[in-house]
Amino acid sequence: MTRRQAAMPEAADTDSGDPVLQALASRLRLLRARRAMTRRALARQSRVSERYIAQLEAGTGNASLVLLHRIAAALGVPVGVLLQEVAEPPPELLPVQRLLERLSPAQLAEARHLLAERFLAVRPDLRRQRIALVGLRGAGKSTLGRRLAGRRGVPFHELDREIEREAAVELREIFEMQGQAAFRRLERAALDRLLAGPGGMVIATGGSLVTEPDTYETLLAHCRVVWIRTSPDEHMRRVVEQGDLRPIRDSRQAMRDLKSILASRESLYARADLVLDTSGQDEDRSFRDLLDLLEP
Ligand SMILES: Nc1ncnc2c1ncn2[C@@H]1O[C@H](COP(=O)(O)OP(=O)(O)OP(=O)(O)O)[C@@H](O)[C@H]1O
Ligand SMILES: O=C(O)C1=C[C@@H](O)[C@@H](O)[C@H](O)C1
């Protein structure tokens, strides 16, 4: 095969009539027509042969992921748009996106709050009175959260307990009987219910809330979020000291799991407004640090 042929692939399969391919075909025709782009121009810009594009547009070509990405890039849309998984972004979105892309992380956080205030009816006065704690098991969310609520004279809520109340069964049972997706739905419902209530509050969230984008966005929009963090060793020590002896049985594997969960979530926890590092500190010291962090 020549280099030129390798760069301009031909259709591999023909799968006429497949609804997925038909949907791709109509989407591709529409996107290309909207851009008044000839097949030849799209072929040139995407480095996919004109004949193959014709087959895709007829619903008979089953493109590889790489080719779909190239075509999407040439059309200037995310690949999900081509697959009809997401709607084509409205034209006004692009200049706003470009503007946001030029901001620093701190400016982006500010922009997020301004937009939430303006368009999501988030009240900044209420947001200041609502503190949510995120972090991995044993970080100290419940311990410090309860004390903080007591000091501020506001209610303390354990989101995991609220979920159990919502489901009328224990967390373990939710995971075993209903699965992860049901847990996420209940978590969202429990959070919405808390946030719909009046006044200030302190919420200790479950360690995995940050992995659910919409729920985490809601939390960030309505609360000042604090990441309570410590080292993997201290997380483990605290969990074991609380009487959970499961990690002891295979301590190496448990530590590996904990480190990998922490590493995979770190960039999500880091989106919190504030970070409290409790490593090497006792509970009283961390509580004072938390008060200072919130009311410098
Ligand atoms: N500097 C510290 N700050 C907070 N807690 C500490 C500190 N040092 C030790 N601890 C102890 O660590 C434990 C923290 O547990 P806690 O239940 O509050 O964590 P959590 O983040 O709520 O965990 P989970 O996600 O399992 O609910 C408590 O037993 C607390 O006394
Ligand atoms: O960190 C986690 O993955 C979890 C922590 C718990 O609080 C629960 O919210 C749930 O079991 C998930």
Ligand SMILES: [Mg+2]
């Ligand atoms: Mg807790």
